[in-house]
Amino acid sequence: MAFLQLKSVGQTYFSKQTATTALEDITLSVSEGEFVSFLGPSGCGKSTLLSIISGLIQPTNGSVSLKNQSITKPHPKIGYMLQQDYLFPWKTIKDNILVGLKLQGCLNDERTAYTLSLMSEIGLYDTLDKYPNELSGGMRQRVALVRTLATNPQILLLDEPFSALDYQTKLKLEDLVSNTLREHGKTAILVTHDIGEAIAMSDRIVLFSTKPGRIFRTFPVTSHLRKRLPFEARQHPDYSVMFQQIWEELEQIEQNDTE
Amino acid sequence: MNKTTPSKTHSDYLLSLRRQTIKVRISQLLIFVLFFSLWQYSSDQKWIDPLLFSSPKKIVALLIHKIADGSIFLHIGMTLTETVIGFLLGTLFGTLLAALIWWFPFLSRVLDPYLVILNAMPKVAIGPILIVALGPNLTSIVAMGILISVIITTIVIYTSFRNVEPNYVKVIRSFGGSKYQCFKEVILPACFPAIISALKVNVGLSWVGVIVGEFLVSKQGLGYLIIYGFQVFNFTLVLMSLLIIALLATLMYQLVEALEKKLIKNRTL
Ligand SMILES: Nc1ncnc2c1ncn2[C@@H]1O[C@H](COP(=O)(O)OP(=O)(O)O)[C@@H](O)[C@H]1O
Numbered sequence: 001m002a003f004l005q006l007k008s009v010g011q012t013y014f015s016k017q018t019a020t021t022a023l024e025d026i027t028l029s030v031s032e033g034e035f036v037s038f039l040g041p042s043g044c045g046k047s048t049l050l051s052i053i054s055g056l057i058q059p060t061n062g063s064v065s066l067k068n069q070s071i072t073k074p075h076p077k078i079g080y081m082l083q084q085d086y087l088f089p090w091k092t093i094k095d096n097i098l099v100g101l102k103l104q105g106c107l108n109d110e111r112t113a114y115t116l117s118l119m120s121e122i123g124l125y126d127t128l129d130k131y132p133n134e135l136s137g138g139m140r141q142r143v144a145l146v147r148t149l150a151t152n153p154q155i156l157l158l159d160e161p162f163s164a165l166d167y168q169t170k171l172k173l174e175d176l177v178s179n180t181l182r183e184h185g186k187t188a189i190l191v192t193h194d195i196g197e198a199i200a201m202s203d204r205i206v207l208f209s210t211k212p213g214r215i216f217r218t219f220p221v222t223s224h225l226r227k228r229l230p231f232e233a234r235q236h237p238d239y240s241v242m243f244q245q246i247w248e249e250l251e252q253i254e255q256n257d258t259e
Numbered sequence: 260m261n262k263t264t265p266s267k268t269h270s271d272y273l274l275s276l277r278r279q280t281i282k283v284r285i286s287q288l289l290i291f292v293l294f295f296s297l298w299q300y301s302s303d304q305k306w307i308d309p310l311l312f313s314s315p316k317k318i319v320a321l322l323i324h325k326i327a328d329g330s331i332f333l334h335i336g337m338t339l340t341e342t343v344i345g346f347l348l349g350t351l352f353g354t355l356l357a358a359l360i361w362w363f364p365f366l367s368r369v370l371d372p373y374l375v376i377l378n379a380m381p382k383v384a385i386g387p388i389l390i391v392a393l394g395p396n397l398t399s400i401v402a403m404g405i406l407i408s409v410i411i412t413t414i415v416i417y418t419s420f421r422n423v424e425p426n427y428v429k430v431i432r433s434f435g436g437s438k439y440q441c442f443k444e445v446i447l448p449a450c451f452p453a454i455i456s457a458l459k460v461n462v463g464l465s466w467v468g469v470i471v472g473e474f475l476v477s478k479q480g481l482g483y484l485i486i487y488g489f490q491v492f493n494f495t496l497v498l499m500s501l502l503i504i505a506l507l508a509t510l511m512y513q514l515v516e517a518l519e520k521k522l523i524k525n526r527t528l
Protein backbone atom coordinates (compact mmCIF):
# COMPACT_ATOMS: atom_id res chain seq x y z
CA MET A 1 0.00 0.00 0.00
CA ALA A 2 1.01 3.59 -0.50
CA PHE A 3 2.97 5.55 2.07
CA LEU A 4 1.17 8.83 1.49
CA GLN A 5 -2.25 8.73 -0.08
CA LEU A 6 -4.38 11.64 -1.30
CA LYS A 7 -7.96 10.82 -2.22
CA SER A 8 -9.88 13.29 -4.41
CA VAL A 9 -8.65 16.26 -2.39
CA GLY A 10 -10.32 19.57 -3.17
CA GLN A 11 -10.02 22.99 -1.61
CA THR A 12 -12.29 25.98 -1.99
CA TYR A 13 -11.49 29.33 -0.37
CA PHE A 14 -14.39 31.51 0.60
CA SER A 15 -14.51 35.25 0.90
CA LYS A 16 -17.48 37.64 1.16
CA GLN A 17 -17.63 38.16 -2.58
CA THR A 18 -16.29 34.93 -4.04
CA ALA A 19 -15.60 31.26 -3.65
CA THR A 20 -12.27 30.32 -5.25
CA THR A 21 -11.67 26.70 -6.03
CA ALA A 22 -7.92 26.34 -5.60
CA LEU A 23 -7.74 22.57 -5.97
CA GLU A 24 -10.02 19.96 -7.45
CA ASP A 25 -10.00 16.18 -7.34
CA ILE A 26 -6.35 15.54 -6.50
CA THR A 27 -5.71 11.84 -6.20
CA LEU A 28 -2.13 10.80 -5.77
CA SER A 29 0.02 8.32 -3.92
CA VAL A 30 3.64 8.61 -2.94
CA SER A 31 5.70 5.59 -1.90
CA GLU A 32 8.24 5.51 0.87
CA GLY A 33 11.61 6.99 -0.07
CA GLU A 34 10.26 8.59 -3.23
CA PHE A 35 11.08 12.16 -4.24
CA VAL A 36 8.12 13.80 -5.98
CA SER A 37 7.99 17.30 -7.44
CA PHE A 38 4.87 19.41 -7.86
CA LEU A 39 5.38 21.62 -10.87
CA GLY A 40 3.03 24.23 -12.20
CA PRO A 41 2.42 27.91 -12.83
CA SER A 42 2.03 30.10 -9.77
CA GLY A 43 -1.46 30.23 -8.36
CA CYS A 44 -2.28 26.64 -9.28
CA GLY A 45 -2.60 25.61 -5.65
CA LYS A 46 0.75 23.93 -4.97
CA SER A 47 1.27 25.66 -1.64
CA THR A 48 -2.32 24.97 -0.68
CA LEU A 49 -1.85 21.29 -1.39
CA LEU A 50 1.32 21.20 0.71
CA SER A 51 -0.48 22.88 3.62
CA ILE A 52 -3.22 20.27 3.33
CA ILE A 53 -0.73 17.38 3.34
CA SER A 54 1.01 18.90 6.37
CA GLY A 55 -2.30 18.97 8.23
CA LEU A 56 -2.22 22.74 8.70
CA ILE A 57 -5.45 23.16 6.76
CA GLN A 58 -8.35 20.78 6.31
CA PRO A 59 -9.34 20.17 2.70
CA THR A 60 -12.95 21.00 1.88
CA ASN A 61 -13.15 17.67 0.03
CA GLY A 62 -11.34 14.35 0.13
CA SER A 63 -8.76 13.01 2.54
CA VAL A 64 -5.04 12.61 3.18
CA SER A 65 -3.53 9.62 4.91
CA LEU A 66 -0.02 8.66 5.92
CA LYS A 67 0.47 4.90 6.35
CA ASN A 68 -3.31 4.53 6.43
CA GLN A 69 -3.58 7.01 9.26
CA SER A 70 -5.75 9.98 8.40
CA ILE A 71 -4.04 13.39 8.64
CA THR A 72 -6.24 16.05 10.22
CA LYS A 73 -3.67 18.07 12.12
CA PRO A 74 0.13 18.57 12.03
CA HIS A 75 1.82 15.22 12.47
CA PRO A 76 5.31 14.68 13.93
CA LYS A 77 6.26 12.41 11.03
CA ILE A 78 5.65 15.21 8.52
CA GLY A 79 8.22 18.00 8.21
CA TYR A 80 7.29 21.22 6.48
CA MET A 81 9.83 23.70 5.14
CA LEU A 82 8.45 27.02 3.97
CA GLN A 83 9.45 29.04 0.94
CA GLN A 84 11.65 31.36 2.97
CA ASP A 85 13.69 30.17 5.91
CA TYR A 86 11.65 31.98 8.61
CA LEU A 87 14.35 31.43 11.18
CA PHE A 88 13.43 33.26 14.37
CA PRO A 89 15.67 36.35 14.50
CA TRP A 90 15.50 36.47 18.31
CA LYS A 91 16.86 32.94 18.75
CA THR A 92 20.41 31.73 18.21
CA ILE A 93 20.95 29.22 15.41
CA LYS A 94 21.16 26.48 18.03
CA ASP A 95 17.82 27.44 19.60
CA ASN A 96 16.32 27.75 16.13
CA ILE A 97 17.22 24.21 15.08
CA LEU A 98 16.06 22.74 18.38
CA VAL A 99 12.72 24.52 18.39
CA GLY A 100 10.80 21.60 16.85
CA LEU A 101 12.04 19.16 19.47
CA LYS A 102 11.22 21.65 22.20
CA LEU A 103 7.68 22.13 20.88
CA GLN A 104 7.11 18.39 20.64
CA GLY A 105 8.44 17.93 24.16
CA CYS A 106 11.21 15.55 23.17
CA LEU A 107 14.29 17.67 23.68
CA ASN A 108 16.82 15.27 25.16
CA ASP A 109 20.57 14.72 24.88
CA GLU A 110 20.28 12.09 22.20
CA ARG A 111 18.06 14.18 19.91
CA THR A 112 20.19 17.26 20.51
CA ALA A 113 23.31 15.32 19.56
CA TYR A 114 21.57 14.07 16.40
CA THR A 115 20.57 17.60 15.43
CA LEU A 116 24.05 18.94 16.04
CA SER A 117 25.49 16.13 13.93
CA LEU A 118 23.18 17.29 11.10
CA MET A 119 24.68 20.75 11.51
CA SER A 120 28.18 19.39 10.95
CA GLU A 121 26.89 17.37 8.02
CA ILE A 122 25.81 20.52 6.23
CA GLY A 123 28.96 22.33 7.35
CA LEU A 124 27.49 24.94 9.67
CA TYR A 125 28.51 23.61 13.08
CA ASP A 126 30.49 26.74 13.86
CA THR A 127 27.47 29.03 13.49
CA LEU A 128 25.52 27.57 16.42
CA ASP A 129 25.95 30.58 18.69
CA LYS A 130 25.26 33.14 15.99
CA TYR A 131 21.98 34.82 15.18
CA PRO A 132 20.21 34.32 11.83
CA ASN A 133 20.96 37.85 10.60
CA GLU A 134 24.67 37.02 10.68
CA LEU A 135 24.20 34.27 8.05
CA SER A 136 23.84 34.45 4.28
CA GLY A 137 20.65 33.40 2.49
CA GLY A 138 22.04 30.00 1.50
CA MET A 139 23.31 29.29 5.00
CA ARG A 140 19.96 30.24 6.50
CA GLN A 141 18.12 27.90 4.14
CA ARG A 142 20.48 25.08 5.19
CA VAL A 143 19.75 25.85 8.84
CA ALA A 144 16.02 25.75 8.05
CA LEU A 145 16.56 22.29 6.52
CA VAL A 146 18.24 21.10 9.72
CA ARG A 147 15.42 22.58 11.78
CA THR A 148 12.95 20.54 9.72
CA LEU A 149 15.04 17.36 9.88
CA ALA A 150 15.69 17.68 13.64
CA THR A 151 12.35 16.17 14.61
CA ASN A 152 13.18 13.22 12.36
CA PRO A 153 10.13 13.39 10.07
CA GLN A 154 9.61 10.55 7.59
CA ILE A 155 8.33 12.80 4.89
CA LEU A 156 9.52 16.30 4.02
CA LEU A 157 7.40 18.94 2.33
CA LEU A 158 9.54 21.58 0.65
CA ASP A 159 7.78 24.67 -0.67
CA GLU A 160 10.03 26.34 -3.25
CA PRO A 161 12.98 26.15 -0.85
CA PHE A 162 15.50 27.56 -3.31
CA SER A 163 13.49 30.24 -5.06
CA ALA A 164 14.90 33.14 -3.06
CA LEU A 165 18.54 32.14 -3.65
CA ASP A 166 21.01 33.12 -6.34
CA TYR A 167 21.61 30.57 -9.06
CA GLN A 168 24.96 29.24 -7.88
CA THR A 169 23.84 28.81 -4.29
CA LYS A 170 20.71 27.13 -5.54
CA LEU A 171 22.64 24.55 -7.58
CA LYS A 172 24.88 23.75 -4.62
CA LEU A 173 21.96 23.45 -2.24
CA GLU A 174 20.07 21.17 -4.59
CA ASP A 175 22.95 18.71 -4.39
CA LEU A 176 23.23 19.06 -0.64
CA VAL A 177 19.52 18.61 0.03
CA SER A 178 19.22 15.76 -2.44
CA ASN A 179 22.19 13.99 -0.88
CA THR A 180 21.06 14.57 2.70
CA LEU A 181 17.54 13.33 2.07
CA ARG A 182 18.80 10.29 0.21
CA GLU A 183 21.26 9.36 2.96
CA HIS A 184 18.61 9.63 5.63
CA GLY A 185 16.12 7.72 3.48
CA LYS A 186 13.48 10.46 3.55
CA THR A 187 10.41 10.70 1.39
CA ALA A 188 10.02 14.19 -0.05
CA ILE A 189 7.62 16.40 -1.93
CA LEU A 190 9.16 19.45 -3.56
CA VAL A 191 7.05 22.31 -4.81
CA THR A 192 8.67 24.34 -7.56
CA HIS A 193 7.94 26.32 -10.67
CA ASP A 194 11.44 25.64 -12.00
CA ILE A 195 11.32 22.82 -14.58
CA GLY A 196 15.07 22.16 -14.36
CA GLU A 197 14.99 21.83 -10.61
CA ALA A 198 12.11 19.37 -10.78
CA ILE A 199 13.89 17.19 -13.33
CA ALA A 200 17.26 17.30 -11.60
CA MET A 201 15.97 16.47 -8.14
CA SER A 202 13.02 14.15 -8.35
CA ASP A 203 11.95 10.59 -9.17
CA ARG A 204 8.58 11.71 -10.43
CA ILE A 205 7.13 15.03 -11.56
CA VAL A 206 3.48 15.93 -11.13
CA LEU A 207 2.42 18.72 -13.45
CA PHE A 208 -0.50 20.91 -12.34
CA SER A 209 -2.88 22.95 -14.44
CA THR A 210 -4.53 26.11 -13.14
CA LYS A 211 -8.00 27.35 -12.30
CA PRO A 212 -8.82 25.14 -10.60
CA GLY A 213 -5.60 23.32 -9.77
CA ARG A 214 -5.73 19.78 -11.11
CA ILE A 215 -3.18 17.13 -11.89
CA PHE A 216 -2.47 17.62 -15.58
CA ARG A 217 0.14 14.95 -16.20
CA THR A 218 2.70 12.85 -14.36
CA PHE A 219 6.23 12.27 -15.65
CA PRO A 220 8.52 9.57 -14.30
CA VAL A 221 12.15 10.73 -14.37
CA THR A 222 14.51 8.38 -16.18
CA SER A 223 16.74 6.15 -14.08
CA HIS A 224 19.88 7.80 -15.53
CA LEU A 225 18.85 11.10 -14.04
CA ARG A 226 17.57 9.62 -10.79
CA LYS A 227 20.82 8.00 -9.79
CA ARG A 228 22.78 11.21 -10.36
CA LEU A 229 23.03 14.20 -8.09
CA PRO A 230 21.09 17.23 -9.40
CA PHE A 231 24.14 19.05 -10.71
CA GLU A 232 25.34 16.07 -12.73
CA ALA A 233 21.82 15.28 -13.87
CA ARG A 234 21.65 18.70 -15.46
CA GLN A 235 24.57 17.70 -17.76
CA HIS A 236 22.95 14.44 -18.90
CA PRO A 237 21.34 14.24 -22.40
CA ASP A 238 18.08 12.91 -20.89
CA TYR A 239 17.74 16.18 -19.02
CA SER A 240 17.26 18.34 -22.10
CA VAL A 241 14.86 15.83 -23.63
CA MET A 242 12.67 15.91 -20.53
CA PHE A 243 12.98 19.65 -20.26
CA GLN A 244 11.69 20.04 -23.80
CA GLN A 245 8.82 17.67 -23.18
CA ILE A 246 7.66 19.37 -19.99
CA TRP A 247 8.13 22.81 -21.50
CA GLU A 248 5.69 21.93 -24.26
CA GLU A 249 3.13 20.62 -21.78
CA LEU A 250 3.39 23.81 -19.76
CA GLU A 251 2.86 25.88 -22.91
CA GLN A 252 -0.27 23.90 -23.52
CA ILE A 253 -1.53 24.63 -19.99
CA GLU A 254 -0.93 28.32 -20.56
CA GLN A 255 -2.80 28.17 -23.86
CA ASN A 256 -5.79 26.49 -22.21
CA ASP A 257 -5.61 29.20 -19.61
CA THR A 258 -5.86 32.09 -22.01
CA GLU A 259 -8.63 30.55 -24.04
CA MET B 260 36.13 47.07 11.57
CA ASN B 261 37.01 46.12 8.04
CA LYS B 262 40.56 44.82 7.95
CA THR B 263 41.06 45.67 4.29
CA THR B 264 40.54 49.39 4.87
CA PRO B 265 43.86 51.20 4.89
CA SER B 266 44.36 52.06 8.54
CA LYS B 267 45.14 55.70 7.79
CA THR B 268 41.86 56.52 6.09
CA HIS B 269 40.04 54.57 8.75
CA SER B 270 41.64 56.53 11.56
CA ASP B 271 40.86 59.74 9.65
CA TYR B 272 37.26 58.66 9.48
CA LEU B 273 37.15 57.91 13.20
CA LEU B 274 38.74 61.27 13.94
CA SER B 275 36.15 63.17 11.91
CA LEU B 276 33.44 61.19 13.63
CA ARG B 277 34.84 62.17 17.03
CA ARG B 278 35.11 65.81 15.98
CA GLN B 279 31.45 65.80 15.00
CA THR B 280 30.47 64.38 18.39
CA ILE B 281 32.56 66.96 20.22
CA LYS B 282 30.94 69.77 18.24
CA VAL B 283 27.48 68.51 19.09
CA ARG B 284 28.32 68.20 22.79
CA ILE B 285 29.83 71.69 22.95
CA SER B 286 26.76 73.17 21.27
CA GLN B 287 24.47 71.38 23.68
CA LEU B 288 26.46 72.62 26.67
CA LEU B 289 26.44 76.13 25.24
CA ILE B 290 22.64 76.17 24.97
CA PHE B 291 22.37 74.93 28.54
CA VAL B 292 24.75 77.57 29.94
CA LEU B 293 23.23 80.31 27.80
CA PHE B 294 19.70 79.49 28.85
CA PHE B 295 20.44 79.53 32.57
CA SER B 296 22.69 82.62 32.49
CA LEU B 297 20.10 84.51 30.43
CA TRP B 298 17.45 83.47 32.91
CA GLN B 299 19.60 84.63 35.83
CA TYR B 300 20.54 87.87 34.14
CA SER B 301 17.02 88.85 33.06
CA SER B 302 15.79 88.10 36.54
CA ASP B 303 18.55 90.27 38.09
CA GLN B 304 17.78 93.09 35.65
CA LYS B 305 14.04 92.73 36.33
CA TRP B 306 13.35 92.09 32.64
CA ILE B 307 11.15 89.27 33.85
CA ASP B 308 9.23 89.29 37.10
CA PRO B 309 11.57 87.59 39.63
CA LEU B 310 8.63 86.71 41.81
CA LEU B 311 7.01 84.70 39.02
CA PHE B 312 10.01 83.35 37.17
CA SER B 313 12.43 83.16 40.08
CA SER B 314 16.06 82.63 39.11
CA PRO B 315 18.54 79.74 38.89
CA LYS B 316 20.46 81.01 41.91
CA LYS B 317 17.36 81.09 44.10
CA ILE B 318 16.35 77.65 42.91
CA VAL B 319 19.77 76.18 43.70
CA ALA B 320 19.76 77.87 47.11
CA LEU B 321 16.35 76.40 47.88
CA LEU B 322 17.44 73.00 46.65
CA ILE B 323 20.53 73.06 48.88
CA HIS B 324 18.37 74.03 51.80
CA LYS B 325 15.93 71.21 51.12
CA ILE B 326 18.74 68.71 50.66
CA ALA B 327 20.31 69.85 53.92
CA ASP B 328 17.13 69.29 55.93
CA GLY B 329 16.49 66.09 53.98
CA SER B 330 12.87 66.97 53.16
CA ILE B 331 13.34 66.87 49.40
CA PHE B 332 14.25 63.18 49.43
CA LEU B 333 10.92 62.32 51.02
CA HIS B 334 9.09 64.05 48.21
CA ILE B 335 11.28 62.62 45.47
CA GLY B 336 11.04 59.13 46.95
CA MET B 337 7.27 59.33 47.12
CA THR B 338 6.73 60.54 43.57
CA LEU B 339 9.36 58.23 42.12
CA THR B 340 7.78 55.20 43.81
CA GLU B 341 4.35 56.11 42.50
CA THR B 342 5.63 56.75 39.01
CA VAL B 343 7.70 53.56 38.75
CA ILE B 344 4.80 51.45 40.03
CA GLY B 345 2.32 53.20 37.71
CA PHE B 346 4.67 52.87 34.78
CA LEU B 347 5.43 49.19 35.29
CA LEU B 348 1.85 48.20 36.04
CA GLY B 349 0.50 50.31 33.15
CA THR B 350 2.78 48.52 30.71
CA LEU B 351 2.13 45.12 32.30
CA PHE B 352 -1.65 45.47 32.31
CA GLY B 353 -1.59 46.87 28.78
CA THR B 354 0.42 43.88 27.58
CA LEU B 355 -1.82 41.40 29.41
CA LEU B 356 -4.92 43.02 27.97
CA ALA B 357 -3.39 42.91 24.49
CA ALA B 358 -2.59 39.20 24.99
CA LEU B 359 -6.17 38.52 26.08
CA ILE B 360 -7.57 40.28 23.03
CA TRP B 361 -5.12 38.43 20.78
CA TRP B 362 -6.17 35.12 22.28
CA PHE B 363 -9.89 35.73 21.69
CA PRO B 364 -10.34 37.38 18.26
CA PHE B 365 -14.05 37.71 19.05
CA LEU B 366 -13.18 39.89 22.01
CA SER B 367 -11.04 42.10 19.81
CA ARG B 368 -13.93 42.79 17.46
CA VAL B 369 -16.25 43.52 20.36
CA LEU B 370 -13.84 45.77 22.23
CA ASP B 371 -12.46 47.67 19.26
CA PRO B 372 -14.78 50.74 19.39
CA TYR B 373 -14.51 50.92 23.19
CA LEU B 374 -10.74 51.00 23.04
CA VAL B 375 -10.86 53.83 20.53
CA ILE B 376 -13.25 55.85 22.72
CA LEU B 377 -11.33 55.18 25.92
CA ASN B 378 -8.12 56.17 24.23
CA ALA B 379 -9.56 59.45 22.98
CA MET B 380 -11.04 60.33 26.36
CA PRO B 381 -8.96 62.65 28.57
CA LYS B 382 -8.14 60.23 31.38
CA VAL B 383 -7.09 62.92 33.87
CA ALA B 384 -10.74 63.98 33.96
CA ILE B 385 -11.53 60.71 35.77
CA GLY B 386 -9.05 61.67 38.51
CA PRO B 387 -11.62 63.09 40.96
CA ILE B 388 -13.80 59.98 40.60
CA LEU B 389 -10.82 57.76 41.29
CA ILE B 390 -10.03 59.65 44.43
CA VAL B 391 -13.55 59.37 45.74
CA ALA B 392 -13.64 55.68 44.84
CA LEU B 393 -10.19 54.62 46.05
CA GLY B 394 -9.61 57.21 48.73
CA PRO B 395 -7.13 60.07 48.87
CA ASN B 396 -3.97 57.97 49.07
CA LEU B 397 -1.13 56.37 47.18
CA THR B 398 -3.45 53.82 45.53
CA SER B 399 -5.47 56.41 43.65
CA ILE B 400 -2.33 58.26 42.53
CA VAL B 401 -0.80 55.04 41.19
CA ALA B 402 -4.16 54.21 39.59
CA MET B 403 -4.01 57.55 37.81
CA GLY B 404 -0.53 56.69 36.50
CA ILE B 405 -1.78 53.32 35.25
CA LEU B 406 -5.00 54.62 33.78
CA ILE B 407 -3.30 57.19 31.64
CA SER B 408 -0.99 54.65 29.99
CA VAL B 409 -2.85 51.36 29.91
CA ILE B 410 -5.21 51.89 26.96
CA ILE B 411 -2.66 53.26 24.54
CA THR B 412 -0.28 50.46 25.59
CA THR B 413 -2.97 47.89 24.85
CA ILE B 414 -3.66 49.34 21.43
CA VAL B 415 -0.01 49.67 20.42
CA ILE B 416 0.98 46.20 21.60
CA TYR B 417 -2.09 44.46 20.23
CA THR B 418 -1.43 46.05 16.85
CA SER B 419 2.11 44.76 16.89
CA PHE B 420 0.87 41.28 17.92
CA ARG B 421 -1.37 41.37 14.87
CA ASN B 422 1.44 42.39 12.57
CA VAL B 423 3.77 39.52 13.42
CA GLU B 424 4.74 37.65 10.25
CA PRO B 425 2.15 34.83 10.06
CA ASN B 426 4.68 32.42 8.63
CA TYR B 427 6.59 32.38 11.93
CA VAL B 428 3.40 31.12 13.54
CA LYS B 429 3.01 28.63 10.70
CA VAL B 430 6.45 27.19 11.52
CA ILE B 431 5.40 26.63 15.13
CA ARG B 432 2.08 25.11 14.12
CA SER B 433 3.74 22.80 11.61
CA PHE B 434 5.67 21.29 14.53
CA GLY B 435 2.34 20.71 16.26
CA GLY B 436 2.77 23.72 18.56
CA SER B 437 -0.23 24.89 20.58
CA LYS B 438 -1.71 28.37 20.63
CA TYR B 439 0.07 29.08 23.90
CA GLN B 440 3.37 27.95 22.34
CA CYS B 441 2.74 30.21 19.34
CA PHE B 442 2.32 33.10 21.74
CA LYS B 443 5.31 32.30 23.89
CA GLU B 444 7.74 31.35 21.14
CA VAL B 445 6.76 33.84 18.44
CA ILE B 446 4.22 36.55 19.22
CA LEU B 447 5.75 37.78 22.45
CA PRO B 448 9.45 37.76 21.49
CA ALA B 449 8.64 39.25 18.08
CA CYS B 450 6.96 42.15 19.87
CA PHE B 451 9.68 42.91 22.41
CA PRO B 452 10.72 46.00 20.43
CA ALA B 453 7.11 47.26 20.46
CA ILE B 454 6.85 46.62 24.18
CA ILE B 455 10.06 48.55 24.79
CA SER B 456 8.83 51.50 22.77
CA ALA B 457 5.58 51.39 24.73
CA LEU B 458 7.73 51.55 27.88
CA LYS B 459 9.42 54.66 26.51
CA VAL B 460 6.13 56.41 25.83
CA ASN B 461 4.82 55.33 29.22
CA VAL B 462 7.71 56.98 31.05
CA GLY B 463 6.29 60.34 30.02
CA LEU B 464 2.64 59.37 30.46
CA SER B 465 2.98 57.95 33.95
CA TRP B 466 4.77 61.11 35.15
CA VAL B 467 1.82 63.14 33.91
CA GLY B 468 -0.65 60.78 35.59
CA VAL B 469 1.16 60.76 38.92
CA ILE B 470 1.72 64.51 39.08
CA VAL B 471 -1.93 65.15 38.26
CA GLY B 472 -2.89 62.62 40.92
CA GLU B 473 -0.70 64.41 43.44
CA PHE B 474 -2.21 67.75 42.49
CA LEU B 475 -5.55 66.35 43.51
CA VAL B 476 -4.86 64.62 46.77
CA SER B 477 -1.41 64.26 48.18
CA LYS B 478 0.35 65.61 51.22
CA GLN B 479 3.72 64.65 49.83
CA GLY B 480 5.58 64.37 46.55
CA LEU B 481 6.81 66.67 43.81
CA GLY B 482 3.30 67.28 42.48
CA TYR B 483 2.27 68.30 45.97
CA LEU B 484 5.25 70.71 46.16
CA ILE B 485 4.16 72.30 42.89
CA ILE B 486 0.57 72.81 44.05
CA TYR B 487 1.76 74.01 47.45
CA GLY B 488 4.18 76.42 45.76
CA PHE B 489 1.34 77.89 43.72
CA GLN B 490 -0.83 78.30 46.78
CA VAL B 491 1.79 80.18 48.81
CA PHE B 492 3.07 82.02 45.76
CA ASN B 493 6.50 80.40 46.02
CA PHE B 494 7.39 79.97 42.36
CA THR B 495 10.96 79.07 43.17
CA LEU B 496 9.58 75.92 44.76
CA VAL B 497 7.40 75.24 41.71
CA LEU B 498 10.25 75.62 39.25
CA MET B 499 12.65 73.59 41.38
CA SER B 500 10.17 70.70 41.48
CA LEU B 501 9.68 70.94 37.73
CA LEU B 502 13.41 70.77 37.08
CA ILE B 503 13.73 67.75 39.35
CA ILE B 504 10.88 66.03 37.49
CA ALA B 505 12.52 66.73 34.14
CA LEU B 506 15.79 65.30 35.39
CA LEU B 507 14.19 62.17 36.83
CA ALA B 508 12.06 61.53 33.74
CA THR B 509 15.18 61.79 31.60
CA LEU B 510 17.04 59.35 33.82
CA MET B 511 14.16 56.89 33.64
CA TYR B 512 14.08 57.18 29.86
CA GLN B 513 17.82 56.51 29.69
CA LEU B 514 17.33 53.46 31.86
CA VAL B 515 14.70 52.07 29.48
CA GLU B 516 17.02 52.74 26.57
CA ALA B 517 19.83 50.85 28.28
CA LEU B 518 17.42 47.96 28.83
CA GLU B 519 16.48 48.07 25.16
CA LYS B 520 20.11 47.83 24.07
CA LYS B 521 20.65 44.87 26.36
CA LEU B 522 17.52 42.98 25.32
CA ILE B 523 17.55 43.37 21.59
CA LYS B 524 21.19 43.88 20.77
CA ASN B 525 21.34 40.91 18.46
CA ARG B 526 18.53 41.66 16.12
CA THR B 527 18.16 43.65 12.98
CA LEU B 528 15.01 45.65 13.21
N1 LIG C 1 -5.83 31.79 2.49
C1 LIG C 1 -6.36 31.96 1.26
N2 LIG C 1 -7.57 32.55 1.11
C2 LIG C 1 -8.12 32.72 -0.11
N3 LIG C 1 -7.55 32.31 -1.25
C3 LIG C 1 -6.34 31.71 -1.19
C4 LIG C 1 -5.69 31.51 0.07
N4 LIG C 1 -4.49 30.90 -0.16
C5 LIG C 1 -4.44 30.73 -1.50
N5 LIG C 1 -5.52 31.22 -2.12
C6 LIG C 1 -5.81 31.17 -3.57
O1 LIG C 1 -5.68 29.83 -4.01
C7 LIG C 1 -4.98 29.76 -5.23
C8 LIG C 1 -3.77 28.88 -5.09
O2 LIG C 1 -2.82 29.50 -4.27
P1 LIG C 1 -1.44 28.80 -3.85
O3 LIG C 1 -1.75 27.51 -3.22
O4 LIG C 1 -0.66 29.75 -3.05
O5 LIG C 1 -0.75 28.56 -5.27
P2 LIG C 1 0.79 28.31 -5.65
O6 LIG C 1 1.53 27.93 -4.44
O7 LIG C 1 0.73 27.24 -6.67
O8 LIG C 1 1.29 29.59 -6.24
C9 LIG C 1 -4.66 31.18 -5.64
O9 LIG C 1 -5.63 31.60 -6.58
C10 LIG C 1 -4.79 31.96 -4.36
O10 LIG C 1 -5.25 33.27 -4.62
Ligand SMILES: [Mg+2]
Nearest residue numbers: 043046047048
Ligand atom coordinates in the same frame (compact mmCIF):
# COMPACT_ATOMS: atom_id res chain seq x y z
MG1 LIG D 1 3.22 28.90 -3.51
